Amino acid sequence: MYELYAKIINIIGIPEIFAQMTWPVFPFGCVAALLVLVVIFLVLMERKVLAWLTVRKGPNRVGPNGFLQTFADAIKLLFKEDIMSRDTNKVLFTIAPIIVFAPIMVIYGLMPFTEHFVAINLAVGLFLVFALSSITTVGIVIAGWASNNKYSLLGGMRSAAQAISYEIPLVIAVLAVAVLAGSLNLVEIVENQAGGILSWNMWPAFIGFIVLFICSIAEVNRIPFDLPEAESELVSGYNTEYSGMKFALFFLAEYSALFIISVLIATLFLGGYLSPFNDYLSVILFTNLITNPEIMDLFIHIEQGFWLVAKTYALIFAIIWIRGTLPRLRADQLMGFSWKFLLPLSLFNLILVATYKLMI
Numbered sequence: 001m002y003e004l005y006a007k008i009i010n011i012i013g014i015p016e017i018f019a020q021m022t023w024p025v026f027p028f029g030c031v032a033a034l035l036v037l038v039v040i041f042l043v044l045m046e047r048k049v050l051a052w053l054t055v056r057k058g059p060n061r062v063g064p065n066g067f068l069q070t071f072a073d074a075i076k077l078l079f080k081e082d083i084m085s086r087d088t089n090k091v092l093f094t095i096a097p098i099i100v101f102a103p104i105m106v107i108y109g110l111m112p113f114t115e116h117f118v119a120i121n122l123a124v125g126l127f128l129v130f131a132l133s134s135i136t137t138v139g140i141v142i143a144g145w146a147s148n149n150k151y152s153l154l155g156g157m158r159s160a161a162q163a164i165s166y167e168i169p170l171v172i173a174v175l176a177v178a179v180l181a182g183s184l185n186l187v188e189i190v191e192n193q194a195g196g197i198l199s200w201n202m203w204p205a206f207i208g209f210i211v212l213f214i215c216s217i218a219e220v221n222r223i224p225f226d227l228p229e230a231e232s233e234l235v236s237g238y239n240t241e242y243s244g245m246k247f248a249l250f251f252l253a254e255y256s257a258l259f260i261i262s263v264l265i266a267t268l269f270l271g272g273y274l275s276p277f278n279d280y281l282s283v284i285l286f287t288n289l290i291t292n293p294e295i296m297d298l299f300i301h302i303e304q305g306f307w308l309v310a311k312t313y314a315l316i317f318a319i320i321w322i323r324g325t326l327p328r329l330r331a332d333q334l335m336g337f338s339w340k341f342l343l344p345l346s347l348f349n350l351i352l353v354a355t356y357k358l359m360i
Contacts, residue, residue, distance in 0.1 A: 092146035097249035099139030155237025170215035190272035273304035
């Protein structure tokens with residue numbers, strides 16, 4: 001990613017020493033800006049899609065067609081009073097939202113959005129993604145315990161039980177992708193799917209794709225798996241005692257996780273930033289028109305970002321559709337579904353993929 005950044009700085013006409021000095025800040029700034037924009041758009045998208053699915057109007061007052069409603073909600077939360085009860089463990093109560101939110105920001109830096117636009121490209125990037133995602137559950141449990149509220153504690157414990165139950169089949173489903181690619185590097189996993197839609201990992205590991213999709217919904221506490229914050233049973237669960245920006249951080253983390261888990265599914269199973277065709281449309285359409293290789297590379301990078309975003313939002317739309325369609329599961333149904341159904345399926349998928357890899 002540094003080479004891309006230095007090239008942009010060079011095109012602008014700024015000395016390369018500036019790129020070297022500002023490089024440590026640049027990836028963090030990109031991740032922070034992307035995260036905020038993603039959450040603002042996702043909240044509006046979910047409200048609009050749910051309104052369309054349930055034949056309601058949705059946001060339509062603040063700004064043109066309700067477009068500024070999310071900004072209004074963010075401003076409202078910024079100015080809300082931060083309330084803590086007398087018996088709350090104030091230190092843990094304060095750091096819990098940060099523990100939930102911070103790992104997700106790091107995971108954004110691990111995702112390959114294009115061939116070169118990846119802030120942290122590690123050989124064990126896939127392993128680090130799941131190591132970091134597990135930390136958020138600790139933050140939720142701490143939030144429930146520090147609130148000194150029995151309902152909040154129940155919500156935190158439900159979240160821990162749910163995360164453990166669904167993370168096991170999820171990791172086994174992802175392990176099948178690592179077997180196919182022979183690597184834990186996310187860029188190499190994407191490049192292993194080059195060759196068009198028929199080369200995607202979704203086909204030899206289709207069962208794993210379905211298992212990962214279901215487990216991902218459970219991991220980000222979305223309906224029908226949102227028992228840690230089931231309003232009808234727990235008065236909003238682990239975040240009941242939170243207000244203002246601390247309350248907002250939990251939802252910022254939830255929507256950020258929704259986006260990044262969709263990016264991860266697209267990266268592992270749907271070719272990531274690669275085109276579903278044998279070659280990029282930029283190459284097919286503009287080879288004879290654009291002779292400058294640097295400009296052609298820029299077009300390819302833009303197209304890579306487009307394909308990843310298109311696949312990601314198709315998955316997000318499906319997740320929102322599920323929210324507007326299915327009822328919430330009972331706690332025993334939720335746990336049994338993972339241990340009795342998804343875990344055997346993920347193991348069966350791993351055996352199939354290993355056999356397939358051995359045969360080819």
